[in-house]
Amino acid sequence: MNDFNDERGREFERVVAEQLDGLYRAALRLLGNASDAEDAVQECCARACNGLRKLKSDDAIKPWLFRILRNVCIDRLRWQSRVRLVSTDEADFAAGPDDCRAVNTPEQLCIGAALGRLVDEGMRGLPFEQRAVVIFVLVEGFTYAEAAEALQVPVGTVRSRLSRARAHLRQVISSRDKAVERAGTPRLSRLLG
Amino acid sequence: MVETCSGFDLESFVDGECTAEDAAGIRRHLAECAVCSASVDELETLDRLLRETMTAEVAPRDLRQRVLAQVENCLAPPSRAPLSVGRRGFAFAAFGALAASAVVFTVGPRLLAWRESRHQIVSTLISDFETFLFAERVLDFTASEVAGAVDWYGSKLDFQLPAFPVEPGGNRLIGGRLCWLFGRRLASLSFEGTDGALALYVMSADGLALPENQAGLDVSVHRKGRFTNVVWRQGDLAIGLVGDGPSGRVEQVAQILLNSMG
Numbered sequence: 102m103n104d105f106n107d108e109r110g111r112e113f114e115r116v117v118a119e120q121l122d123g124l125y126r127a128a129l130r131l132l133g134n135a136s137d138a139e140d141a142v143q144e145c146c147a148r149a150c151n152g153l154r155k156l157k158s159d160d161a162i163k164p165w166l167f168r169i170l171r172n173v174c175i176d177r178l179r180w181q182s183r184v185r186l187v188s189t190d191e192a193d194f195a196a197g198p199d200d201c202r203a204v205n206t207p208e209q210l211c212i213g214a215a216l217g218r219l220v221d222e223g224m225r226g227l228p229f230e231q232r233a234v235v236i237f238v239l240v241e242g243f244t245y246a247e248a249a250e251a252l253q254v255p256v257g258t259v260r261s262r263l264s265r266a267r268a269h270l271r272q273v274i275s276s277r278d279k280a281v282e283r284a285g286t287p288r289l290s291r292l293l294g
Numbered sequence: 295m296v297e298t299c300s301g302f303d304l305e306s307f308v309d310g311e312c313t314a315e316d317a318a319g320i321r322r323h324l325a326e327c328a329v330c331s332a333s334v335d336e337l338e339t340l341d342r343l344l345r346e347t348m349t350a351e352v353a354p355r356d357l358r359q360r361v362l363a364q365v366e367n368c369l370a371p372p373s374r375a376p377l378s379v380g381r382r383g384f385a386f387a388a389f390g391a392l393a394a395s396a397v398v399f400t401v402g403p404r405l406l407a408w409r410e411s412r413h414q415i416v417s418t419l420i421s422d423f424e425t426f427l428f429a430e431r432v433l434d435f436t437a438s439e440v441a442g443a444v445d446w447y448g449s450k451l452d453f454q455l456p457a458f459p460v461e462p463g464g465n466r467l468i469g470g471r472l473c474w475l476f477g478r479r480l481a482s483l484s485f486e487g488t489d490g491a492l493a494l495y496v497m498s499a500d501g502l503a504l505p506e507n508q509a510g511l512d513v514s515v516h517r518k519g520r521f522t523n524v525v526w527r528q529g530d531l532a533i534g535l536v537g538d539g540p541s542g543r544v545e546q547v548a549q550i551l552l553n554s555m556g
Contacts, residue, residue, distance in 0.1 A: 113369070121357075125352070126349070126351045129351055137542070141542055142353065142361060143357070143364065144542045144543055147364060147543065150364065150365060151368075151464060219343075240349060245306075245311050260306065267340060
């Protein structure tokens, strides 16, 4: 890093600190378990550190970081299709999202957990690339152009993937939501507002 | 698709991706069209549900500490970098970090299950690697090139050491040892990277029990605390790659080696 601009280095450090939760969330949703997500984030940051000097001075760091993360996740999924994980010391992520949600009352706790399960189910049913678009645009606040850069696809592809993903998620959530209503409980989506 | 009157891209509108002119046109339309207005409400509710549910997930504190330390090391001038290759063996900074992690290491039920593994190659290689690091043992030889390693092993092994990349995944070859395990001689090649140490164990697979392969799966990954052992069979050879640090990194290097040694 000797010949690297100090200011750019500090910016990189700041963006990593700022985006770490987002990187972890994205990895968690793309890979499906906390252990792999942690490894992927570390691997992503290691690759970013190694490639920082290749980054052009006007390249945005955030989409670049998420692009690396996506590639790390793809590499891991490809690798996992070849390997058998014999033992691991981490629980899967099913318990994670509900555990860390900030809720106050028993009713909110119940609703929060139910919403979490609906979102988990909907997200798991999406193909990898659609999941990535949902995470980048709807959760992490990327513009279409930033998401396109991170995913290395045209903006039109981001738009169409997002539309398909939303249609799937709406379908999953509304079908379960109607079942909840039939059981005499207020529909979850109405409780959100 | 969202139900809309033709010509209005409500999703782009909700995402703030319309031009100011288009957005103004859609706002005028929404004031008059109950169907599109309901569709926008539905989209916004869905987006809020996703955002509120998923932004509650945050990175574990220890991951944050590890990553920020990793970035700091990466940006530091060379004199501040924690790993420096000595004439023999790994850097002492790595030993310190490993020793610290050993102090806080907790034996959980999964580890106990792991210890009961009947495959010696799983446990023995990790134990050897762990002992090598903690005892600060020296390498039998130093080498930064494959040819140097192959020359050193020469006739000491009863098999031909396969060609392997000298810097898999950015981890540099620094040397190796000759080990005696499972009643046979084996090569243990040491690599060093910014994230920790790796040892590649190569041995004859003759009569050695390896974790069973399942259909389509030819590699097994084992974790014990901060150590990962990736085991696979390559022709007549059994290979184990053991490393500390992120298991994904060890798996990535194993993937590179597996592809290049084949």
